[in-house]
Amino acid sequence: MVDMKNRSAIAIWKGCDPTVADAIRQFRDCWEPYSAESKRYPICRLVEQLIDPAMATYTATLPSLYMGHIPGAGTGVAFSEIMRLVGVDTMIRLQRRLLRAFVLTEDRQSERDQQYVATLETLIELVWACKRKQPAEQDVCGLNRRRLRVFCRLCGTLAELASFAEAAEAAEDLDAKSDQWINEQLRMSQLRGADEELRLSNLYCQAHRPKLPDNKWNPAYRKAKRSIEQFDLELARVSRQCASRGTPQAKSGDELVDSYIHNYMLGQTLQLADEAKLRNLARLMVDSRLSDRKKQILMLQRLDFNQSEIARRLGIERQAVSKAIASIPEIFRLSRPQ
Known part of the structure; x- marks a missing residue:
């Protein structure tokens, strides 16, 4: 059973290979300080330590035709290394394409095939969880990451603070003085009023923030809050x-x-x-x-x-x-x- 209230949960699909499933449970138990952003505790290192050995054990039991649907399998390049080289977002897209190709071309719904699909789905969940995993403590553009609640409390849109941090990080990757960074600050200033201190909600998106720029209650917030x-x-x-x-x-x-x-x-x-x-x-x-x-x-x-x-x-x-x-x-x- 997956704990849906815990954002750090990693779903393990029913039927997943036991060796891989046990490795992910160990991974989940000790990943608290790790994240994709941390230099001291990079999450790919933990994947290398715990997931790579389990994947090597599992893939050694598979016929060769299965190898082409697992990133790195059969090439001598470890799962963690592929993840490090292509990035987490690309890794997720790659995994889904490979899994879809297997289902369309090779899947015969045998017991082995069902376990293989469940294992690949679990690995997708693992990489997605690595993407979402926040560092235990880190400032981004002057914002304390402990405050960041990624999604709005009332919908699936990013909360204002998380959205602002994401835009700031993207701007930093390009140029801290780029037009993107300046335009984002101007846009937020216009939303709040030029003379008002910039206040970003940690709980709500722009559509569901409690107060509108004119300081009146937001009807969309009130409606969503009631439900x-x-x-x-x-x-x-x-x-x-x-x-x-x-x-x-x-x-x-x-x-x-x-x-x-x-x-x-x-x-x-x-x-x-x-x-x-x-x-x-x-x-x-x-x-x-x-x-x-x-x-x-x-x-x-x-x-x-x-x-x-x-x-x-x-x-x-x-x-x-x-x-x-x-x-x-x-x-x-x-x-x-x-």
């Missing part, structure tokens, strides 16, 4: 379902609701690592008023119940069913099985 418990609930459900796609995992307490979320997520390409997209999906569910009652109705529709049968099954009026269906956005409707 924060439902947002957290929907986010936990879709995240649990992404962690294990084979069976209903939402754990809502209602079989129809769980089945709806399971079937809906099967039609998506989201993975547990796609945290921003999952947060935005949860926000959309809440803002669209996709209640559990509507999820039940949608699932019964997929099972070929008509409106009268749905009403009898749920103990409500048929008119209520019709009204609920009319209010559901097309994006949340399920296609009926062939």
